[in-house]
Amino acid sequence: MSVYTYIDLLSILGIGGAHPGGIKATDIMLGGESIGPETVILDAGCGTGQTSAYLSSRYGAKVLALDNHPLMAEKARQRFSMQSLPVKVIESSLESMPLATGSVDYCLSESVLSFADFYASAKEIHRVLKSSGVLYAIELTIDGPARQEEKHVIGSFYGFRQMWNEEEWKAACLYAGFRHVEIRELPSFYDDEEPLTDFYPSDDVPEQVFQLLSQHEQMLKQYRHLMNYRIIRAQK
Template identity: 40%
Template sequence: MKYTYLDCLAQFGVGGAHPGGLSLTKEMFSKEQIDEKTTILDVGCGTGQTSAFLAEKYKCKMTCLDHNEMMLEKATKRFRSKNLPIDARLGTIENLPFGEKSFDLVLSESVVAFTDIRQSLSELIRVLKPNGVLLAIEMVLEKPLSEKEQTSIMEFYGVSRILTESQWNSYLQKAGFHQIKIEKSQMTLEQPEFENTTDFYLSEQLDEELYDILDHHEQLTKKYQNVLGFRVFRCCV
């Protein structure tokens, strides 16, 4: 294939493509104490839908980062159109371009699994302030899969591993996080479906192969809807 799944997300410019979409993000942040002094880093920000929402609602100090130039360009356009003072950076979660203890809260919406998990968690804990919080949404393996099936899914999505809830918990603990709270949402990986996602920043020309990737993604989510789930993780430094 010419394109990866992440290339597909960038070309379509889908906002809220993570499990649960923006509605889950709103639910997560409704439980947090955030004001204009709170510093938040949104890693893997995509087109900036979440960052824009948080900046508008809470007037907090937002910084966002993505490794995909197309995604970041679309995010920057979004922020400019809304006149939002959000610091948008190009970079990777494994090597964050920020100093130690820079943020009160880090948000990672379906991002860490696409990276070197150990290195990413190490970086996230490095940039969080004492008593800082990591909020993360990540895919989890609910039931065993054959090695062939796991490999096929990992290769399509470009994820390094498909972890169970207990494996995620172990990774987080070993990274140095504590007070780890894990919640299972009532939503499924199929929510929101791409066609029901209202937030798009479409590129001008879309290759036919991108639609094939989108179709394959939808087939996989339906086929493995009882096998692949996700969790919301809240972890403290």
Template identity: 35%
Template sequence: MKKFTYTDMIAHLGVSSAHPGGSALTKKTFSNENILPDMKVLDIGCGTGQTASFLAKKFQCEVIAIDVHDTMLAKAKKRFDKTGLDIKVIKANAEKLPFTDEIFDYIVAESVIVFTNSDLSLGEMYRVLKKSGKLISIEMTAEDKLTISEKKEITEVYGIKKVLLEEEWKEHFLNTGFSEVIIERDHEANNNQLAADKNDPSEYIDPKLFEILQAHTEVLQKFSGRLGYRIYRCIK
């Protein structure tokens, strides 16, 4: 019997903005970025393609969208075809990016790194960024120290390996090689954006996926005020 994951749940529910803060935070995060039409942007863990679509429309730049989940990729392609956007979609793993060195001006990773082996994925992101390029990442962040059992509860629900404090994330980025890490809080913070945007659910959704959704909701309620997120702008 297939064991479903949190990622399976958001894929089959077709959640447009599963990352903390949702599409409103994405738009706010990029409102002051000067992305030019001749720049190349990589959206890692593109999901159903909402952020990639937004970036391509707003900046008229080249966007490449990657994900490892077939359902996500299919829904992203459907979105791009429907809107007529020329966005390349590639099935790829953040831990082994299929690109040569230093070719992207920007990398976007919204609630992605925490789901990977971050030593590998961050190293790959750094590798494919141009000098002075920027990684913009929105990641789950603990607001205070959690006990071992609390961390275990969170990691089991989301299928992640660790839950980091803000200073631990910063150290991780700097140790990867990034020269500067600018950290921002979202003052209109809202962790649970799963139903906030227009979604694209699959025709059949296994009932077990709703159990994962319920577990997600319970974790957010239980750790309200202790489990948040940050926007990390990392400059190579």
């Protein structure tokens, strides 16, 4: 029997805004930034492209949508084609991106860095950012003391490479070479009645994926007290 991961679940169901808050959270992050048609934005870990499509249509910015999951990248291409958006899709890992040094104004990484090799990814992001370029991330942040077995259960299910608290995220970003790091909380979206995401499901969704989705919902209920999120703004 095939073994599916949480990332497979997102790709097969085509979940557009898997990060907390969806497009609303993206707006909160970028609300104070000066973004226009000449701004280059890298959506690092773009998934099915919901954020990239929004940034392209909302700001007219030059958007690069990067993801290393083939099905995610393909669904992102389909989205941009259907919406006639000039977003470039790059199928690549964060740890080794085929982008020129100093070519990006903003890098968005929405619930991605927790799944990646953080220091290798942060080094690459730092490299491709222009002078004074900015990394924006929304990442899982552990609130309060967590037992080792709790972190093991959560990390094993989702495939997290690191599970850090706010202080650890800030220290890691500074260690990776960013000069200014600001971290703030997201408002709660748990009780929001408006849909925060969209879906581009594959034609044939295996039963195991629905079982995984049910487990995900149970995990959120059981560990909601530990699994919070923060907006991270790290300037080069």
